[in-house]
Amino acid sequence: MSGLTGTPFGxxxxxxxxxxxxxxxxxxxxxxxxxxxxxLFGALLGNQDQPEIEMVKVxxxxxxxxxxxxxxxxxxxxxxxEESDDLxxxxxxxxxxxxxxxxxxxxxxLVAHYTQTExxxxxxxxxxxxxxxxxxxxxVSGRPPKFGFEADRVEDDSLTTIQYYTPxxxxxxxxxxxxxxxxxxxxxxxxxKLLRRLQLAPVSTPTIVGARVAVTIGIALGQTAxxxxxxxxxxxxxxxGSWWMSLPLVVVGTLCFMAIGLLAGAVAKSTEGAVNMxxxxxxxxxxxxxxxxxxxxxxxxLRRLSDVLPLKHLNEAMLDVLVRGxxxxxxxxxxxILAAFAVVVTxxxxxxxxxxxx
Amino acid sequence: xxxxxVVGLTKAYGDLTAxxxxxxxxxxxxxxxxxGPNGAGKTTLxxxxxxxxxxxxxxxTVLGEPAWPRNRRLQPRIGVQLQASAFFERLTARExxxxxxxxxxxxxxxxxxxxxRVGLGEKAASRVEDxxxxxxxxxxxxxxxxxxxxxxFLDEPTAALDPQARRNLWDLLRAINxxxxxxxxxxxxxxxxxxxxxxxxxxxxGRLLQHDTPTALVAAHAGGGNLEDVFLALTGRExxx
Numbered sequence: 001m002s003g004l005t006g007t008p009f010g011x012x013x014x015x016x017x018x019x020x021x022x023x024x025x026x027x028x029x030x031x032x033x034x035x036x037x038x039x040l041f042g043a044l045l046g047n048q049d050q051p052e053i054e055m056v057k058v059x060x061x062x063x064x065x066x067x068x069x070x071x072x073x074x075x076x077x078x079x080x081x082e083e084s085d086d087l088x089x090x091x092x093x094x095x096x097x098x099x100x101x102x103x104x105x106x107x108x109x110l111v112a113h114y115t116q117t118e119x120x121x122x123x124x125x126x127x128x129x130x131x132x133x134x135x136x137x138x139x140v141s142g143r144p145p146k147f148g149f150e151a152d153r154v155e156d157d158s159l160t161t162i163q164y165y166t167p168x169x170x171x172x173x174x175x176x177x178x179x180x181x182x183x184x185x186x187x188x189x190x191x192x193k194l195l196r197r198l199q200l201a202p203v204s205t206p207t208i209v210g211a212r213v214a215v216t217i218g219i220a221l222g223q224t225a226x227x228x229x230x231x232x233x234x235x236x237x238x239x240x241g242s243w244w245m246s247l248p249l250v251v252v253g254t255l256c257f258m259a260i261g262l263l264a265g266a267v268a269k270s271t272e273g274a275v276n277m278x279x280x281x282x283x284x285x286x287x288x289x290x291x292x293x294x295x296x297x298x299x300x301x302l303r304r305l306s307d308v309l310p311l312k313h314l315n316e317a318m319l320d321v322l323v324r325g326x327x328x329x330x331x332x333x334x335x336x337i338l339a340a341f342a343v344v345v346t347x348x349x350x351x352x353x354x355x356x357x358x
Numbered sequence: 359x360x361x362x363x364v365v366g367l368t369k370a371y372g373d374l375t376a377x378x379x380x381x382x383x384x385x386x387x388x389x390x391x392x393x394g395p396n397g398a399g400k401t402t403l404x405x406x407x408x409x410x411x412x413x414x415x416x417x418x419t420v421l422g423e424p425a426w427p428r429n430r431r432l433q434p435r436i437g438v439q440l441q442a443s444a445f446f447e448r449l450t451a452r453e454x455x456x457x458x459x460x461x462x463x464x465x466x467x468x469x470x471x472x473x474x475r476v477g478l479g480e481k482a483a484s485r486v487e488d489x490x491x492x493x494x495x496x497x498x499x500x501x502x503x504x505x506x507x508x509x510x511f512l513d514e515p516t517a518a519l520d521p522q523a524r525r526n527l528w529d530l531l532r533a534i535n536x537x538x539x540x541x542x543x544x545x546x547x548x549x550x551x552x553x554x555x556x557x558x559x560x561x562x563x564g565r566l567l568q569h570d571t572p573t574a575l576v577a578a579h580a581g582g583g584n585l586e587d588v589f590l591a592l593t594g595r596e597x598x599x
Binding site: 015 | 408409410428430433434436438440441443444445446447448449453456457458459460461462463465466
């Protein structure tokens with residue numbers, strides 16, 4: 001390290017890196033905070049199956065009590081059954097939403113009481129119970145059924161929770177730390193007059209900017225290693241073939257969000273203002289770019305809007321190469337878009353840049 | 359030998375003429391104080407001499423070189439102390455001065471020697487945020503001197519210090535000057551200018567009002583008294599920015 005610390009570039013890089021790793025809150029927001037979201041989302045959304053339907057069984061219901069074995073297992077998987085002798089109390093539970101359906105048997109008729117609040121659950125209840133009644137009718141007739149039914153399970157392409165959220169939350173983490181780091185450094189150095197002081201030293205502007213960029217890229221690659229490493233080791237993340245393409249994506253994404261941070265730092269009048277402005281730009285962008293939830297169900301205009309956000313392209317490309325098994329070529333267009341963003345925003349920030357607060 | 363030569367220097371910001379046709383000469387080895395009320399134009403004048411701002415009109419020669427545009431040959435020969443806050447965040451005193459040493463490609467050993475010389479050897483492992491006002495000022499001065507410059511600019515180095523710290527810093531500043539360096543100092547303390555400076559430049563409304571030895575300035579002032587009386591007689595008593 002002594003060879004590197006002797007050069008202006010090396011000394012500046014190490015000074016910036018030390019300032020970062022000694023800043024507990026910056027470390028927390030860059031690493032721990034996004035990881036908390038990852039663990040939280042994994043726990044909250046880990047079981048995405050349709051929840052069981054809560055059924056209150058009033059009195060004896062022989063039709064359901066004597067189901068054939070295969071129907072019984074399907075029934076148990078679909079319904080969570082509670083027994084009751086009081087129909088009025090059971091109806092009250094359904095009315096209040098504490099139960100989905102109350103079932104009683106009047107003679108040979110199965111009666112289901114439900115509300116229409118949860119339409120999918122209501123439809124499943126109705127169709128399933130009807131099927132049991134039909135099955136019982138066939139059984140009583142003594143004739144073998146004419147038509148058969150067989151279920152064949154196909155592995156689906158949809159992603160598990162951890163697979164979906166790791167790339168998007170990583171994209172958000174990188175966007176946040178790159179933008180905040182650039183914004184806070186620029187403003188902080190300007191406020192403390194360090195920027196002026198550096199201008200008086202025989203160091204070129206590219207050396208100063210280069211050191212800040214090198215450290216931010218290093219931090220982003222560190223975040224990536226921690227995210228993917230922890231996801232793989234503890235949360236069941238499986239990376240697909242061209243995951244290594246995420247590295248150039250992280251580098252270009254970092255440049256893009258540093259530029260946004262520089263813009264915030266150039267426009268704002270104080271360090272707090274710069275960080276708030278970076279937050280104002282990055283947080284809504286994270287929501288609109290699918291970092292926190294998929295945009296598949298979002299209205300079309302919202303999805304069109306998200307197409308102009310760089311984070312959306314970073315997230316999509318990271319999903320493609322990290323977990324969707326797309327080839328390395330899939331990242332080329334997003335790389336170009338992110339690079340173009342970085343160039344345009346950097347030029348804008350450079351135009352608005354001032355050395356001091358005056 | 360002339361260290362700084364300024365002729366007809368002018369700089370305006372919109373309607374405000376911050377520096378108005380200033381002529382000023384500082385000799386090599388001289389200790390010069392620049393004093394003036396807030397907003398008088400001291401900072402703009404010094405920033406132009408340091409090569410940070412482009413003059414609207416006038417000539418500036420520093421150590422025989424033009425000051426503008428930013429002169430690469432000049433930078434290693436000039437040391438500037440701006441404010442005690444102009445540090446890298448969360449670095450220790452030693453890391454701080456080592457970083458500045460590396461910017462000027464000076465060996466770390468020289469940085470350690472300066473740390474000792476300003477009396478911060480025992481505070482080398484403290485972070486700048488944990489230093490007292492006087493310690494931070496001394497570190498800031500050491501960082502400005504780490505590359506052994508011929509010409510040193512000090513911006514209110516004793517602001518907000520207690521009398522003990524102020525007097526100790528005076529000794530340090532005298533020693534820096536006695537090493538043969540030219541020192542230009544801005545201050546609001548007239549006793550400081552009187553005690554340290556060979557000559558004092560009094561500036562107000564962008565103009566150079568007086569530039570002479572403290573003794574001559576006091577002698578020429580009809581009412582007698584001290585340098586502060588001269589200053590107030592020249593610049594008036596109304597509040598400034």
